[in-house]
Amino acid sequence: GTTRYQLEGQNERVYFNSMVVLDENVSRSGAVALYDKFRLVPFGELAAAQIIPFGQSISDYLPGAMQQLARNGFQPGTGPAVIFADNVPPFVALICYEGLYPEITRAANLAARADWIVLVSNDAWFGGGMGPAQHYAQNRYRAIESGLPMARVASRGASAIIDGYGREVLRASPVQDAPSGWSTTFGRGKLPAPAKVTLFQSRAGVVLFWLTLAGFVGLAFATWRR
Known part of the structure; x- marks a missing residue:
């Protein structure tokens, strides 16, 4: 992962x-593939001036440091993507949030x-506490829903390989001779095969979630009416 500009x-x-996907010819040919994050975090990656009416004018009244944050956000990418590169199986690219x-x-x-x-x-944005662990747990559901194994690489968080059932099959271990002041982990393992996914699971999306939510709302309303 990196910040880039054009x-x-x-x-x-x-x-x-x-x-960014790189290979051994990066010095001559540059990146093999690029994916730009498109679901940006408000006020962290997406500037306030981009999401608030008259945000650009309002930002003029903020202190200098806050003006920088309010005006200069990232540009969102074009949308979800599967990345294709030589000698690498095609993969869904996800960045953080x-x-x-x-x-x-x-x-x-x-x-x-x-x-x-x-x-x-x-995951350093979360600081201490339960944030990094919760983020990791939520990410594992993407493997369960799709049946696809996941390779997760996180700064100040869990770097691991997860199978298509959401099970952790490898966790990166701390590097003992890492440079002073740096917390470094390393892991190497075999990527599990994708799990078998039902047609409902792959096509129905969040229908079951909304049906369940509607059921709970209906039950709550019926109980309240009594």
Whole structure:
């Protein structure tokens, strides 16, 4: 994962939060494939001026440091994607916050069938506490829903391989001789085969969720009327 920019208009820099696939020829040919995060975090990656009416004008009254945050966000990418690269099975690309949304994995996988999921994240934003563990647990559901194994790589969080049933098959271990001040983990393992997914599971999406929610709402309303 990396931040990148491209020039638009009068040499204006437009920034993206991206996943980049590289090979041994990177110095000559550049990136093999790119994916730009499109589900951006409000006020963290998506500037306030982009989501609040008259946000650009309002930002003029903020302190200097907050003006920078309010005005200069990332540009969203084009949408869910399956990445194809030589010698790598096709995979659904997810960056951080996108791993919380079932519809992203489903949309990408329906457009072009993938063999696995790659999720990169910076969990340092959560600080201490339960945040990183909760984020990891929620990400594992994307593997269960799609039946696809997942390789998750996270700064200050769990880096692991998960099978299509949501089971952790490998957890990266701390590197003993890591540079002073750095917390580094490393893991190497075999990617599990995709799990068998039913037609309902792959096509119905969140229908079961909404039916269940409607049932609970109906039950609550009926109880209240009594």
